[in-house]
Amino acid sequence: MALLQISEPGQSPNPHERRIAVGIDLGTTHSLVAAVRHGTAECLPDGEGRVILPSVVRYIDDQRRQIGFDALQNQTTDPGNTIASVKRLMGRGVKDLAHADKLPYALVDAPGMAQIRTIAGIKSPVEVSAEILATLRFRAEDTFNDDIYGAVITVPAYFDDAQRQATKDAAQLAGLNVLRLINEPTAAAIAYGLDNAAEGVYAIYDLGGGTFDISILRLSAGVFEVLATGGDSALGGDDYDRALAEWLLAESGLQAQSPEDQTHLMAHARQCKEALSAEEIVTAEVELSSGAIDLSLNREQFEAATAGLTARTLQAVRKALRDASLGKADIKGVVLVGGSTRMPQILHAVAEFFGQAPLTNLNPDEVVALGAAIQANQLAGNNPKGDLLLLDVIPLSLGIETMGGLVERIVPRNQTIPTAMAQDFTTYKDGQTALALHVVQGERDLVADCRSLARFELRGIPPMAAGAARIRVTFTVDADGLLSVSAREQVSGVEARIDVKPSYGLSDEQIAKMLSESFTTAESDMRARALVEARVDADRLLLATQSALGVDGDLLDEHERAAVDAAMQALDQVRTSDDAGLIEAESKALAQATEAFAAMRMNRGIATALAGKNIETL
Amino acid sequence: MNLQADDFELFGIARQFAQDRTTLDARWKELQREAHPDKFASRGAAAQRIAMQWSVRINEAYQRLKDPLRRAAYLCELHGAPVNAHSNTAMPAPFLMQQMEWREALDEAQSADALEALMNEVQAYRKQLLQQCETLLDQQHAYAQAVESVRSMMFVEKFTQDVHQRLDQFE
Numbered sequence: 001m002a003l004l005q006i007s008e009p010g011q012s013p014n015p016h017e018r019r020i021a022v023g024i025d026l027g028t029t030h031s032l033v034a035a036v037r038h039g040t041a042e043c044l045p046d047g048e049g050r051v052i053l054p055s056v057v058r059y060i061d062d063q064r065r066q067i068g069f070d071a072l073q074n075q076t077t078d079p080g081n082t083i084a085s086v087k088r089l090m091g092r093g094v095k096d097l098a099h100a101d102k103l104p105y106a107l108v109d110a111p112g113m114a115q116i117r118t119i120a121g122i123k124s125p126v127e128v129s130a131e132i133l134a135t136l137r138f139r140a141e142d143t144f145n146d147d148i149y150g151a152v153i154t155v156p157a158y159f160d161d162a163q164r165q166a167t168k169d170a171a172q173l174a175g176l177n178v179l180r181l182i183n184e185p186t187a188a189a190i191a192y193g194l195d196n197a198a199e200g201v202y203a204i205y206d207l208g209g210g211t212f213d214i215s216i217l218r219l220s221a222g223v224f225e226v227l228a229t230g231g232d233s234a235l236g237g238d239d240y241d242r243a244l245a246e247w248l249l250a251e252s253g254l255q256a257q258s259p260e261d262q263t264h265l266m267a268h269a270r271q272c273k274e275a276l277s278a279e280e281i282v283t284a285e286v287e288l289s290s291g292a293i294d295l296s297l298n299r300e301q302f303e304a305a306t307a308g309l310t311a312r313t314l315q316a317v318r319k320a321l322r323d324a325s326l327g328k329a330d331i332k333g334v335v336l337v338g339g340s341t342r343m344p345q346i347l348h349a350v351a352e353f354f355g356q357a358p359l360t361n362l363n364p365d366e367v368v369a370l371g372a373a374i375q376a377n378q379l380a381g382n383n384p385k386g387d388l389l390l391l392d393v394i395p396l397s398l399g400i401e402t403m404g405g406l407v408e409r410i411v412p413r414n415q416t417i418p419t420a421m422a423q424d425f426t427t428y429k430d431g432q433t434a435l436a437l438h439v440v441q442g443e444r445d446l447v448a449d450c451r452s453l454a455r456f457e458l459r460g461i462p463p464m465a466a467g468a469a470r471i472r473v474t475f476t477v478d479a480d481g482l483l484s485v486s487a488r489e490q491v492s493g494v495e496a497r498i499d500v501k502p503s504y505g506l507s508d509e510q511i512a513k514m515l516s517e518s519f520t521t522a523e524s525d526m527r528a529r530a531l532v533e534a535r536v537d538a539d540r541l542l543l544a545t546q547s548a549l550g551v552d553g554d555l556l557d558e559h560e561r562a563a564v565d566a567a568m569q570a571l572d573q574v575r576t577s578d579d580a581g582l583i584e585a586e587s588k589a590l591a592q593a594t595e596a597f598a599a600m601r602m603n604r605g606i607a608t609a610l611a612g613k614n615i616e617t618l
Numbered sequence: 619m620n621l622q623a624d625d626f627e628l629f630g631i632a633r634q635f636a637q638d639r640t641t642l643d644a645r646w647k648e649l650q651r652e653a654h655p656d657k658f659a660s661r662g663a664a665a666q667r668i669a670m671q672w673s674v675r676i677n678e679a680y681q682r683l684k685d686p687l688r689r690a691a692y693l694c695e696l697h698g699a700p701v702n703a704h705s706n707t708a709m710p711a712p713f714l715m716q717q718m719e720w721r722e723a724l725d726e727a728q729s730a731d732a733l734e735a736l737m738n739e740v741q742a743y744r745k746q747l748l749q750q751c752e753t754l755l756d757q758q759h760a761y762a763q764a765v766e767s768v769r770s771m772m773f774v775e776k777f778t779q780d781v782h783q784r785l786d787q788f789e
Contacts (some may be wrong), residue, residue, distance in 0.1 A: 019660070179659050223647050322786070379659035389651055418655065420674045478670060479655040595664060602658075602668045607619040609652035610628070
């Protein structure tokens with residue numbers, strides 16, 4: 001529903017209506033869905049009481065697939081069609097992936113994003129992620145026996161624009177209304193901070209299955225202000241497994257020759273790693289096609305084999321502290337998030353670095369989903385008195401390629417979002433009438449070392465001497481951390497703009513088709529429901545418009561007022577009919593007729609609120 | 619109140635250089651509470667766009683107000699004395715001499731301690747410049763003269779960044 005509702009800020013048009021909003025942690029290893037019920041956030045279990053859904057999808061044939069535990073069980077027998085850790089592929093090309101050759105499934109190089117060859121055809125990481133998200137959506141719908149109004153999806157703070165956009169697309173493909181993408185450490189801070197009434201500066205150390213984030217936040221009276229963030233979107237528990245697997249091969253002198261060997265070895269390495277969190281010594285027994293590994297392994301050996309990975313996380317922590325202009329002594333508490341922080345070496349390394357014991361009183365697997373659920377509940381308008389305010393930042397600088405393959409930074413990293421920043425550029429040659437713009441993200445000075453996000457052209461610049469044109473390039477980053485770029489030649493007014501979107505081989509039409517095919521309910525149900533919904537929406541819209549005219553009718557001139565009145569009358573006449581399509585059409589017409597009015601009211605509302613604040617405090 | 623209001627009007631604070639950082643931080647959060655897109659998340663795309671414009675504007679003003687250098691440059695500009703940092707780089711000779719000495723000290727520094735000592739000197743000078751800015755802007759209203767202090771501060775800022783970069787190498 002793209003209608004603009006017109007109630008006063010903070011007031012829901014129907015206070016008795018509760019919208020079901022969920023928080024989803026879409027993880028590398030497993031995913032969770034949580035919601036606020038009876039005033040507290042809780043993770044929703046599946047039919048068998050398990051809250052965790054392994055992020056694994058297995059394609060059995062064209063029609064059938066398994067998701068979660070069932071897929072995980074078949075991973076070693078059908079590695080080629082069982083997709084695990086798909087999060088690492090989101091928004092990434094084959095050449096961006098460090099361990100592409102070690103994956104048990106076949107990747108297909110495609111412009112923008114790698115794809116996966118399965119028995120059910122070529123699948124993009126976005127489609128695979130959508131399967132996981134849809135499973136969680138169904139779980140939530142079954143729990144509440146109702147539709148889900150919207151979802152907050154978490155992403156690693158260090159995800160770049162392409163990875164964020166891919167995640168949002170996956171959620172939309174799964175039929176979810178994305179209320180917001182929020183950063184995983186920020187979500188954890190919400191759950192932790194609200195639970196503990198925490199105030200002061202906190203560090204959130206989040207080591208998941210495939211990603212590492214560090215965020216430094218200031219918590220005060222419901223405001224979660226991110227001061228700096230850093231990390232590595234390709235460093236997580238998977239890498240500890242891989243390092244251990246390589247150690248096992250090196251010690252035994254064996255090789256993993258087939259995809260089955262690979263999967264088998266990795267699964268065992270992971271078991272050993274997990275066992276070593278409780279035990280001092282374990283035995284690794286793995287049958288490979290080239291022979292059997294039978295080794296005893298102690299915690300010290302494991303820690304030595306993976307010390308480089310832990311050191312990399314601490315390097316990112318140091319950088320984030322520097323970016324926040326803070327020292328270790330300024331940190332009031334350190335919160336550990338993510339299943340990989342269960343490794344004792346992480347606990348020790350973090351405690352030693354900060355000189356204090358980290359806080360671990362929330363389940364590191366659940367805390368992100370819980371925080372997302374709290375934010376979702378507030379965004380859906382269920383908590384009008386809620387004073388939660390997130391002020392997050394972008395993790396990586398954004399810029400434009402200039403002459404010589406150099407990057408001109410336009411938005412520096414750790415800038416509070418939403419933000420818009422602009423810079424002027426000019427032409428290089430006499431008579432130049434077009435300009436190619438290459439948008440990149442990253443901290444390095446050379447374009448080749450940064451991530452390429454998009455290319456677009458500004459055409460139709462009137463011929464001028466070199467350097468005479470004034471082309472203003474504006475970068476806008478919204479509250480989801482997503483970028484759009486516009487360029488405008490100041491003299492002629494020629495304009496071009498682009499929403500930065502990674503390509504992953506699916507057109508908008510294909511997505512629409514997939515949506516209607518895979519996630520629909522029985523048709524008759526749908527028709528009945530559509531009529532009820534159309535009537536409710538029409539009534540709500542009429543009521544809201546009526547009350548808006550009462551309060552702010554003065555904003556409209558006579559002509560504009562007449563147009564709104566006519567549209568209201570037209571809707572009023574059809575609202576009791578049995579034709580859902582007709583009601584929807586008239587609702588849409590009324591919404592269109594009031595669009596400008598709604599924008600004027602919104603502006604007046606914010607301006608009045610800000611001015612009111614000024615009078616109060618001066 | 620509208621989107622064209624200047625930063626000081628938007629924040630409802632006196633149009634002067636001297637500002638209390640705690641007040642600025644608090645004002646920023648108060649204003650974001652009213653205008654942030656999250657507050658309008660359940661109200662559709664058009665509402666999001668309008669809220670975003672306000673939220674972006676509040677963030678822009680906050681970034682400029684909280685940074686003494688940018689705040690000073692902004693005040694000069696509001697009073698018809700733009701800083702024109704790119705086109706006007708003429709600086710007094712004694713200032714340039716001092717800059718050269720600092721650059722040499724930076725190149726020759728062989729330890730984090732030496733860099734810290736240099737940093738202290740630079741910080742002391744920066745404090746002096748800030749004081750000067752406050753006098754010129756808030757008491758004498760001599761905006762054209764303040765421009766020169768602002769330019770000096772820009773040099774000092776750039777140099778401070780370079781020292782930080784070197785310090786990183788010693789860590």
